[in-house]
Each structure stands twice: as C-alpha cells, then as structure tokens.
Amino acid sequence: MYLRIWSQRLLPWCMALGGCLSCGAWADDVVQQALALGRQGQAMQAFQLLDPLESERAGDPVFDAAMGDAAHAAGQYTRAIMARERLLAAQPGNQQAQVALGQSLQAVGDRRGVLALPSDVQAALIPVDAGHTLDQFLYSYDRQEYGGRSSLKGYVELGVGHDSNANAAPVVGDLQSPVPGTPPWTLLPEALATSGNYVVAQAGLRGRAVLNSRWSVVGTAIGATRHYAGQADRFDHTALDGTLGMAWRSERHELIASAQGSYYALDGARLRTMGGVLGEWIYRMDGFRQWGSFVQVLEVRYPMQALRNVRRSVVGTSYSHLFRNGSSAYAGLYGGREQPQASGADPLGHRLWGLRAGGQWPLAPQWVAFASADWEHRRYGGQDPFFAVTRSDRQAQLALGLSWTPAPGWRVTPQWMVTRNASALPITDYERRVFSITVRREF
Known part of the structure; x- marks a missing residue:
C-alpha cells in the first residue's frame, strides 16, 4: 500500500525529469546541427537555429561556445560578445574562449576591451602586419585605439640590401638624338644606372595625446638614412619626415588635420624640402573594414x-x-597635379593619377607573406627643350616579401621590389630592382 502511494507521488517527478533529459538531449542535437552548419559555411542558418534557445540555455558552456561562434561568423558581433563573456564566466581559464572574445571585441572596434585581455591572448589575436605599406593604410596614429588612452609607439630598424639602379638612370648608354641626321647621344659613365649594396637605418615614432572623448593631438616622426658601398656611395641619402595635427572622433568617423614637413639630403647636401597640410577622413564600418x-x-x-x-x-x-583568418587587403586610388611655381617651367609640372593595392596572408603563427602593387601615370605640361617631346610616364612597382616575428616586438622582413618606369623621355626610362632584409624592434 505504502509502495503504491509513493509510486503515485514519484510518478510526476519522474515524468518531469524524463522530459528535461529529453529536452536536453534534443537541445544538444540542435547544437551539433548548428556546429555542422557552421562547418559548411552556413553561419546565418546556424545562428538562427540557436537564437530561440538562448534564453533557456544561456550559461551552458557548450551552448554558449556554439552560440558565440555562430553569431560571430554571421556578423552578429554584439551577440557573440555576450555569449563568449558567459562562456568565460563559467570557464575563466579558457584561453581559446579569451581569443574568441578578443576577435569579437575587435569586430566592434572595442580596443579598450581587447587591451583588458591577457598579453598572450592579445598577441594571438592578429598576425603581425606586413610592414610600412599596410601600416600606412591600417594603423596610422593607432586608429584602432578608438575610445582608448593616449599612446606613444616607436621602432628602430636596421637592414642591408642590394639596389640595381641607385640613381634611377637609363640602362642603355646611347640615346637617340632628337635632331634628325645626328648621331646618338652617349651618356657619361656617372649618368648610367649604378648598382650597389647598401645598409639602411631607420627610426620612427607615432603617438596620440587624448584630450577628451572626441579630440586628440596626433603626430609622427620618421628618420632614415641609406649608405651605399663602392661607386654608388654618391647616392647616399637621408630623409626626415614629420606630421603634427588634431584629430576629432565621433562614432565611426574620424577627421584629422595635420601639418607636414619633409627634408631630403643627397650625398650630404640638402636636395629637397617639403611643407604643407594633410586632411583625412576615416570611416570605420566595423573592426574589420575601413x-x-x-x-x-x-x-x-x-x-x-x-x-x-x-x-x-x-x-x-x-x-x-581585415579578414577573420588574419589576412588583410587594401586598395586605393588617387589623383592630382604638380604645378611649377616659375614662369615658363610647364615641362617640369605634371598631372597624375594612380592605383594601389596590397595584402598579407598568414602562413604560420610567426610567418606572414605580403605583396603590394602600385601604378601611376604622369602627363607633363609641355615639350622637353632637349628631346622635343612631351614627357609622359607610366610607372609600375611590385613588392613581395615575408614577415617573421621571432619574439614579441621583433620583426625580420626579407623583401624584393621591382620598379619599371616607361617614359616617353629616354633619360627617365628605367628599371630598378631592390632586395633587402631588415630587422625591426618595436616598442
């Protein structure tokens, strides 16, 4: 009798427990189905499958891990952050989850959140950038530090290389005379293409002094010198460049106005100086696109x-x-003119337009391959007085290289670069090949 009474009392609890176990098993089947959809590249379908279950299963590490992955892959970065934060609350020492959270924080531009993560997690988030080309397009003035603190970063760099045409001179020694019936012109030996090995040293600083949530002072300073061996030593040169300006940020937009200055010396003598202004508008669509x-x-x-x-x-x-696998790419176009200040100097001025593109691809945790390509067209303003033709140039440049980070803050970069300037003026038609290996220490 007592057994029958207890059986009647326990039956509802057993049925409820069985129902819960059945629901849990069904829910786990849904998680496995979502993971399978993610592996097939159907991220949005995986996210939509898990979304109705979040209110019931939030806090379950298995569910939160799957939800975070699906939401991030589907571009639902805020939802991914919420799921991954719940996962870390349950598993504080899960480094894989910390890296995943960092990726989602980067996607929404939350640099401060990324900086709060352990240093080894930060180092694992994005492979090292490919060098100055991508630095110029992606990392100028620490633009990723949105909403962050003042910063000052710098580097020193040493390198060696070989330059096939240090003076950007024509390779041929005889040029067709512009006067019909006269013999070709013969260039002096020092006017021919001169090759040579070289050593290079460079150092740079870039910084941002934050004044408030919108305004900051930004600036850069770079100095470089190159010394050639042998007969090419007369082409030793030194360059100094600097900028200083104000930046204003609002939401995804940033406006920067800077004063610029540049100094260039050839063989110890000042050759050229430049001064002016630069205005920039940066629009960050998210942590990956700009x-x-x-x-x-x-x-x-x-x-x-x-x-x-x-x-x-x-x-x-x-x-x-910036792609989710750590690869990145950029493309750009520009146009303008150089207008002579002296009267009658139109042949020295030109109109120009050009294209730029490049990218980098991680090969291993410490190795990245990169490439860049530049093309520029220049049309000059009048006939050259010596060759009786109007100069026009079509210049192409290709760079290929590797970037190796043997330790945090260190970068070794072997690079090969070729430049071809196809010019209507024989004296400015040339080809140049440069191979270099540089070692950089960043701080």
Whole structure:
C-alpha cells in the first residue's frame, strides 16, 4: 500500500525529469546541427537555429561556445560578445574562449576591451602586419585605439640590401638624338644606372595625446638614412619626415588635420624640402573594414634648383579589410597635379593619377607573406627643350616579401621590389630592382 502511494507521488517527478533529459538531449542535437552548419559555411542558418534557445540555455558552456561562434561568423558581433563573456564566466581559464572574445571585441572596434585581455591572448589575436605599406593604410596614429588612452609607439630598424639602379638612370648608354641626321647621344659613365649594396637605418615614432572623448593631438616622426658601398656611395641619402595635427572622433568617423614637413639630403647636401597640410577622413564600418580619404597640399622646394619648385596637390581614397583568418587587403586610388611655381617651367609640372593595392596572408603563427602593387601615370605640361617631346610616364612597382616575428616586438622582413618606369623621355626610362632584409624592434 505504502509502495503504491509513493509510486503515485514519484510518478510526476519522474515524468518531469524524463522530459528535461529529453529536452536536453534534443537541445544538444540542435547544437551539433548548428556546429555542422557552421562547418559548411552556413553561419546565418546556424545562428538562427540557436537564437530561440538562448534564453533557456544561456550559461551552458557548450551552448554558449556554439552560440558565440555562430553569431560571430554571421556578423552578429554584439551577440557573440555576450555569449563568449558567459562562456568565460563559467570557464575563466579558457584561453581559446579569451581569443574568441578578443576577435569579437575587435569586430566592434572595442580596443579598450581587447587591451583588458591577457598579453598572450592579445598577441594571438592578429598576425603581425606586413610592414610600412599596410601600416600606412591600417594603423596610422593607432586608429584602432578608438575610445582608448593616449599612446606613444616607436621602432628602430636596421637592414642591408642590394639596389640595381641607385640613381634611377637609363640602362642603355646611347640615346637617340632628337635632331634628325645626328648621331646618338652617349651618356657619361656617372649618368648610367649604378648598382650597389647598401645598409639602411631607420627610426620612427607615432603617438596620440587624448584630450577628451572626441579630440586628440596626433603626430609622427620618421628618420632614415641609406649608405651605399663602392661607386654608388654618391647616392647616399637621408630623409626626415614629420606630421603634427588634431584629430576629432565621433562614432565611426574620424577627421584629422595635420601639418607636414619633409627634408631630403643627397650625398650630404640638402636636395629637397617639403611643407604643407594633410586632411583625412576615416570611416570605420566595423573592426574589420575601413574607408580612408585624404587631401594633401605640399610646397616642394629645391634650394639649389629653384626652377623645379612645385606645388603638389593630391586627393585620394582607400579601402582596407581585415579578414577573420588574419589576412588583410587594401586598395586605393588617387589623383592630382604638380604645378611649377616659375614662369615658363610647364615641362617640369605634371598631372597624375594612380592605383594601389596590397595584402598579407598568414602562413604560420610567426610567418606572414605580403605583396603590394602600385601604378601611376604622369602627363607633363609641355615639350622637353632637349628631346622635343612631351614627357609622359607610366610607372609600375611590385613588392613581395615575408614577415617573421621571432619574439614579441621583433620583426625580420626579407623583401624584393621591382620598379619599371616607361617614359616617353629616354633619360627617365628605367628599371630598378631592390632586395633587402631588415630587422625591426618595436616598442
């Protein structure tokens, strides 16, 4: 009798427990189905499958891990952050989950949240950038530090290389005379293409001093020197560049206005100086995609050759994309003109337009391959007085290389670069190949 009474009392509880176990098993089947959809590249379908279960299963590490992966892959970054934060609350030492959370924080541009993660997790988030080319398009002024603190970053770099044409001179020694019936012109030996090995040293700083949530002072300073061996040593040069300006940020937009200055010396003597202004507009669509546009006006001065003084005005735009696997790519276009300041110097001025593109691909945790390509067309303003033709140039440049990070803050970069300038003026038609290996220490 007592057994029958207890059986009657326990039966509802057993039925409820069985129902819960059945629901749990069904829910786990749904998680497995979502994971399978994710592996097949159907991220949105996986997210939509898990979404109705979140209110019931939030806090379950198995569910939260699957939900975070599906939401991130589907572009639902805020939902991914919520799921991954719940997973870390349950498993604080899960480094894989920490890296996953960092990726979602990067996707929404939350650099401060990324900086709160352990240093080893930060190092695992994105492979090292490919060098100055991608730095220029993606990382100028620490733009990823949205909403962050003041920062100052720098580097020193040493390298060696070989330059096949240090003076960008024509390879052939005989040029067709512009005067019909006269023999070709023969160039002096020092005017021919000169090759040589070289050593290079460079150092740079870039920083941002945050004034408040919108305004900050930004600046860069770079110095570089290159010394050639042998007969090419007369082409040793030194360059100094700097910018200083104000930046204003609001939501995804950033406006930057900077003053620029540049100094270039050849073989110990000042050859050229530049000064002007640069205006930039940066639009961050999210932590992975960014548009950048600029307007630049520079006064270019040649102290020993005032006839060559020009005003350079250029406008351009670029798009950069960081993919989820760590690869990145950029593309840009620009146009403008160099207008001579002296009367009658039209042949020295030109109109220009160009294209740029590049990318990087992680090969291993410490190795990245990169490539960039540039093409520029220049049309000059009048006939050259010696060759009686109007100069036009079509210049193409291709760079390929590897970036190796043997330790945090260190970068070793072997690079090969070829430049071909196809010019209507024989004296400026040339080809140049440069191979280099540089070692950089960042701090």
